[in-house]
Amino acid sequence: MPPIVEVINLVKKYGDLTAVDGISFTVQEGEIFSLLGPNGAGKTTTLSILSTLFSPTAGEAIICGHPVTKEPMAVKRVIGVVPQEIALYEDLTALENLNFWGKMYGLSGRDLSRRIDQVLELTGLKERARQRIKTYSGGMKRRVNIGVGLLHQPRLLFMDEPTVGIDPQSRRAILDSVKELNRAGMTILYTTHYMEEAQELSDRVGIIDHGKLIALGTQDELTAQVGEMDTLILHLGENEDPIHLAEGLKSLPGVLQANPTDHEVAIVTASAEEALAPVVSRANEMGFKIYSVDMREPNLEAVFLHLTGRALRE
Amino acid sequence: MGLRKLFLIAFKDLRLIFRDPAALIMMLLAPFLLTIGMGALTGGFSGGGGSTFSDIPVEIVNLDEGILGQTLVDVFTSPELEALVSPRLSTDLGAAQALVDSNQSAAVVCIPAGFSESLLSPRTQGSSAAPIEFYANPTMPNSAGFLRSLVDQFVNQVEIGRVSGEVIVTQLLENGLISYQQAPDIGAQIGYEMGQASATSSSIRIKADLAEGEALEFNILAYMAPSMALMFLMFTVTYGARSLLVEDRAGTLPRMLVAPTSSASVLGGKFAGIFLTAIAQLTILIGGTSLMFSLQWGDTMGVILLILAAAFGATGWGVLFAAILKTPGQIAVTGSAVMLLFGLLGGSFFDLSMLPGWVQMLNKITPNFWGNDGFFILGIGGQVKDISTHLTALLIMGGVLFAFASIWIGKRGLARK
Ligand SMILES: Nc1ncnc2c1ncn2[C@@H]1O[C@H](COP(=O)(O)OP(=O)(O)OP(=O)(O)O)[C@@H](O)[C@H]1O
Ligand SMILES: [Mg+2]
Numbered sequence: 134m135p136p137i138v139e140v141i142n143l144v145k146k147y148g149d150l151t152a153v154d155g156i157s158f159t160v161q162e163g164e165i166f167s168l169l170g171p172n173g174a175g176k177t178t179t180l181s182i183l184s185t186l187f188s189p190t191a192g193e194a195i196i197c198g199h200p201v202t203k204e205p206m207a208v209k210r211v212i213g214v215v216p217q218e219i220a221l222y223e224d225l226t227a228l229e230n231l232n233f234w235g236k237m238y239g240l241s242g243r244d245l246s247r248r249i250d251q252v253l254e255l256t257g258l259k260e261r262a263r264q265r266i267k268t269y270s271g272g273m274k275r276r277v278n279i280g281v282g283l284l285h286q287p288r289l290l291f292m293d294e295p296t297v298g299i300d301p302q303s304r305r306a307i308l309d310s311v312k313e314l315n316r317a318g319m320t321i322l323y324t325t326h327y328m329e330e331a332q333e334l335s336d337r338v339g340i341i342d343h344g345k346l347i348a349l350g351t352q353d354e355l356t357a358q359v360g361e362m363d364t365l366i367l368h369l370g371e372n373e374d375p376i377h378l379a380e381g382l383k384s385l386p387g388v389l390q391a392n393p394t395d396h397e398v399a400i401v402t403a404s405a406e407e408a409l410a411p412v413v414s415r416a417n418e419m420g421f422k423i424y425s426v427d428m429r430e431p432n433l434e435a436v437f438l439h440l441t442g443r444a445l446r447e
Numbered sequence: 448m449g450l451r452k453l454f455l456i457a458f459k460d461l462r463l464i465f466r467d468p469a470a471l472i473m474m475l476l477a478p479f480l481l482t483i484g485m486g487a488l489t490g491g492f493s494g495g496g497g498s499t500f501s502d503i504p505v506e507i508v509n510l511d512e513g514i515l516g517q518t519l520v521d522v523f524t525s526p527e528l529e530a531l532v533s534p535r536l537s538t539d540l541g542a543a544q545a546l547v548d549s550n551q552s553a554a555v556v557c558i559p560a561g562f563s564e565s566l567l568s569p570r571t572q573g574s575s576a577a578p579i580e581f582y583a584n585p586t587m588p589n590s591a592g593f594l595r596s597l598v599d600q601f602v603n604q605v606e607i608g609r610v611s612g613e614v615i616v617t618q619l620l621e622n623g624l625i626s627y628q629q630a631p632d633i634g635a636q637i638g639y640e641m642g643q644a645s646a647t648s649s650s651i652r653i654k655a656d657l658a659e660g661e662a663l664e665f666n667i668l669a670y671m672a673p674s675m676a677l678m679f680l681m682f683t684v685t686y687g688a689r690s691l692l693v694e695d696r697a698g699t700l701p702r703m704l705v706a707p708t709s710s711a712s713v714l715g716g717k718f719a720g721i722f723l724t725a726i727a728q729l730t731i732l733i734g735g736t737s738l739m740f741s742l743q744w745g746d747t748m749g750v751i752l753l754i755l756a757a758a759f760g761a762t763g764w765g766v767l768f769a770a771i772l773k774t775p776g777q778i779a780v781t782g783s784a785v786m787l788l789f790g791l792l793g794g795s796f797f798d799l800s801m802l803p804g805w806v807q808m809l810n811k812i813t814p815n816f817w818g819n820d821g822f823f824i825l826g827i828g829g830q831v832k833d834i835s836t837h838l839t840a841l842l843i844m845g846g847v848l849f850a851f852a853s854i855w856i857g858k859r860g861l862a863r864k
Contacts, residue, residue: 185705206709209706209707212705214702216701220697220699220702222463224466225459225462225466234702236452237455237708238706281702
């Protein structure tokens, strides 16, 4: 079966800046495919091209057999889009928003009201449906934003960082509904800069950085790239300087990388057991107090670290 | 299909603007209050809500020796207009103007020497006719406006008479039915007949009939209300234009563009939204002032057509701003400036006949000018045919601006994020 999405050497330039730099990947029908990458990596730009909003500087993407640059209307008929920024009318109620966007997608009459009911059920917003969006919390707005993308039950759904800036509960609910939609047969192209989300949701992951796809595959394939390497996370106190500590640890034998984040230093090593003792004693010598140490199996974070030398979240 | 979504978007915009209190204040409340305020300022309320037209003092300076000058004098002194105007005849232009300057008179109508000659003699065909001079008192804009409309009416009749007279005379000549010696007299006779007709022509007679029963009411509000409505119409269209850029930034425009809808439908919907809002605003303001002040806006069909045309012309401007400006802030600033500028140029604040000629040319690009003038003509009894130039001008204005904006946006693409 041909892939539902086929991206071929996609390039998008904004003046001198190359936001998307020759990306290629495919998505199979029925998959959850994640694009994982830090801020400014080019995730939104890629999705904007796939959803026909922008034309690429070079390259092509084929969606359900339709080239996005040549048959945009055919592409728009099969996709649903959940934009990164909440794109709703604040002065309309949730019901009015759903009604408007449903009609924009060609729904009407009984079909439309049935779908609106289902979406309100799914997002848990039935009670507040007649209140204006501007009275909603951030999490509720996010849920309506997602609901709009689901109204017409698209074969292929693009979700651009749908969990950014919301509370853990809403986030949990969103991740669960993504899985549920996928189980019901929807193909989902998901972008995120949260490693945990990509890890939990995806069948396959593309890691994107500075407009380039630097790794692509199933999670097992990707973590195999890191090989036998482990990650040690050192948790520091409030007033400690992780950057300073990371510098001091880099030179130790067995430490391949030491990357500072907030109150943490992530260490990539061939063997956590062997590296642990020298790391802790060096930290003591330098006068750092370590509160706890986590040992992590290879994960996507480690893959990103390994490939770029940076942590996903700065 | 495309049209359905176009209207979906347009009505969504109409709904949104009616939920925006700030927009409603500017769209509806401000023009309403300003109408009342300016009305009070100009002394419009002295007669219990309406000022009356009666015995308007006017100076007629007839320097013409011919028959047409006399005809115009006859019009002003005709029994039909007796209650409305009190003309004073003289041949001293300076003295007459002094009376206007000292507020003792509403206007001077000066019929230049050789007026009849220049119009009626077939031999001077092609040379331009000497114009009637109208010198208005700016402190009595409504009286002066009324007098001016009388003069215009007369000139139009003569013009029609002259053209048909010329045609008839030429035909008679060609067929050898009259001699060249007879031609000027016959031409003059035809012109005279037509000029006479103006005293009893329909719109003037309507006024005169009214004047016999009770004094003809010409409410100052009938002048202020349309001009304020038209001024704030420019606010409405710039607000609508702004919403295109606001939606681009808020992500709802891109979201519409990734729905299975052509960008032409989306753009058309946004434009139609501005147009609908403009119509709604004018209708509410006109309806409201009619009810509250029992204003007579005139011929219903004329008023409806003029609302549609003025809304269309103004929408053209809004759409142009949406196309060429880059941020909502730029549109807001430009919109306020243009609203005031067009208000001034269109005659919302004072009578423009005192301003230099180039200003009077420039004001033709404003919907305000055509709207104000059109509503005035309807208000004094004009029919659809009397405002056909106004309707055409507004339609052309809207059409040209709309086409230009569409091409511009087509080039740069609709979404800019
Ligand atoms: N309209 C634009 N004009 C110029 N540069 C742009 C434009 N849109 C995006 N960029 C730049 O292109 C790069 C990629 O941006 P993009 O929004 O695709 O990243 P992203 O991966 O979605 O990031 P985030 O996680 O912050 O949403 C960034 O450097 C961004 O500044
Ligand atoms: Mg993004």
